[in-house]
Amino acid sequence: MKRVISASRRTDPVAFFPDWLAGVLGEKKARIFGPFGRVAAVDLSPGAVHTVVLWSKDFSNLIRNKHGLRKAFEKYDQLYFLLTVTGLGGTFIEKGVPEPAAALAQLADLAAIAGNPKRVSLRFDPVVFWREGKEVQTNLRFFEKAAAQAARAGIEDVRMSFSQWYGKAIRRARKLGFDYVDPGQEEKLDAARRLTETAEKYRLRLFSCSQNFLTRVPGIRASACIDGNLLKALHPKRAEVSLAKDKSQRPECGCTESIDIGSYTQSCPHSCLYCYANPKISS
Numbered sequence: 001m002k003r004v005i006s007a008s009r010r011t012d013p014v015a016f017f018p019d020w021l022a023g024v025l026g027e028k029k030a031r032i033f034g035p036f037g038r039v040a041a042v043d044l045s046p047g048a049v050h051t052v053v054l055w056s057k058d059f060s061n062l063i064r065n066k067h068g069l070r071k072a073f074e075k076y077d078q079l080y081f082l083l084t085v086t087g088l089g090g091t092f093i094e095k096g097v098p099e100p101a102a103a104l105a106q107l108a109d110l111a112a113i114a115g116n117p118k119r120v121s122l123r124f125d126p127v128v129f130w131r132e133g134k135e136v137q138t139n140l141r142f143f144e145k146a147a148a149q150a151a152r153a154g155i156e157d158v159r160m161s162f163s164q165w166y167g168k169a170i171r172r173a174r175k176l177g178f179d180y181v182d183p184g185q186e187e188k189l190d191a192a193r194r195l196t197e198t199a200e201k202y203r204l205r206l207f208s209c210s211q212n213f214l215t216r217v218p219g220i221r222a223s224a225c226i227d228g229n230l231l232k233a234l235h236p237k238r239a240e241v242s243l244a245k246d247k248s249q250r251p252e253c254g255c256t257e258s259i260d261i262g263s264y265t266q267s268c269p270h271s272c273l274y275c276y277a278n279p280k281i282s283s
Contacts, residue, residue, distance in 0.1 A: 001240055002050035004226060005042070008262020010277055014054055017266055018061040018069045025072040030261040042259050050241045051078040051231045053258060055123075057097050057270055059083060063109045070113065078235050081110045082159070082225060084123040087142025093128060093178070095271040096280075104146060107153035117154030119234055121225070122146060125209055126163035126274060127191065129181040136181055140191055143198055151202040158199060159223045161209040162188050163274045172281060178273050185213060192217045210252045228256035 007013050013021040024030040028045040043049075052073065054062070059081065062069050073079055085104055089097035097103070111117040124146055129138045150158060165173070165182055173180050183191075192208070196219035199206040207223035208214035215222050224230075228243040235241075242257040249255055267280045 001242060002048060004050050004228070004231060004241060004256070004258035005044065005052045006226060006258040006260040006262075007052065007054055008260050009055060010260060010262035010264050011266040011268045012056050012058070012270060013262055013266065014056040014062050014069070015058040015060075016269055019067045020266075022067040022069045022072045024261065025069075032259075032261060033263050033265060042261055044261075046075045046077070049076055050235065050239055051080055052076050053080045053082065053226050053231075055082045055084070057084045057089070057094075058103065059106050059110060060098070063106060063113070077237065077239070078231065079114050079119065080226075080231060080234075081114055081120045082123055083107060083110060083120065084125055085146055086124060086126065086128070087139040087146065088128065093130070093273050096269045097272065100142065100145070104149040107150060107155055111153050111155065116234060118156060118230075120153070120155050121157040121159055122150045122155055123209075123225075124158055124160045124195075126161050127195075128163045128274060129183055131179040131181055138191075140194065143195055147198050147202040147204055150204060156203075156205055157207065158204050159207045159209050159225055160192075160195065161211045161214075162191075164276070165274070166276045169274050169276060173273055176273065176281075180274070189214070189217055192220060196220060210250050210254075212252045222252075222254050224254035224256060226255040226258050 030042045030044055032040045085100055087100045088094040090099045110120045114120055124143055129136055192214050196206055196217055206220050208220050209223045212222050214220050228241045232241050244257050246255045246257045269280045271279050271281045
């Protein structure tokens with residue numbers, strides 16, 4: 001059975017390592033560096049790949065065919081794009097991320113490259129709260145603009161979650177003086193209800209990523225950002241693919257099996273303060 005390739009939950013190779021990504025596609029092989037010095041080879045030959053799922057906050061390198069990246073993907077049967085836009089690009093929270101208008105403008109290009117807007121999903125992820133003086137700020141209000149742009153591009157699916165403050169992110173926030181706020185569950189549910197109202201206005205489907213308590217809000221479903229059933233239905237040859245849960249992900253993650261070819265050693269210059277991976281951040 002052909003496999004789904006993910007690039008990547010661990011870093012943003014399209015935005016920052018397009019030469020590497022184009023290179024491994026050309027070689028039809030990638031090496032994954034795991035713990036304890038383990039190295040595994042991943043077959044990237046088109047005959048072995050069902051779908052390539054690409055995660056990024058900036059697909060401009062692919063759209064412009066930098067390093068021949070767009071051309072390198074033409075040999076694969078199916079691409080599926082997950083574009084993350086939070087409305088915080090260019091702020092102190094996401095210093096290295098494109099400004100929101102520029103990022104959202106990529107949706108139409110991605111739909112054209114994918115050949116079907118159903119092969120593109122917008123990630124409004126994460127929703128962040130922080131304190132400036134006595135006022136609590138949030139990116140929630142940006143969702144209206146994101147939803148409108150997604151609808152104009154023919155996108156139907158939006159995935160979201162609230163920021164989860166892991167230990168390394170908490171230490172980073174304290175070091176940099178970022179006064180983050182982690183609301184209680186009821187406040188998050190209230191915020192999610194507001195998001196569903198906007199999603200319904202633009203006829204978008206709203207999914208929660210690895211936060212299943214949000215499905216208590218009518219109109220929100222649990223997400224499988226990599227969804228074998230969907231990828232099979234969209235595949236030009238309806239090729240079979242694994243529908244088993246990806247055991248390497250968090251318990252509430254609904255994703256089906258894939259092989260991620262990114263590496264935490266590829267530090268990400270997006271510099272998102274809330275990042276759980278390995279961002280390049282300086283004070």
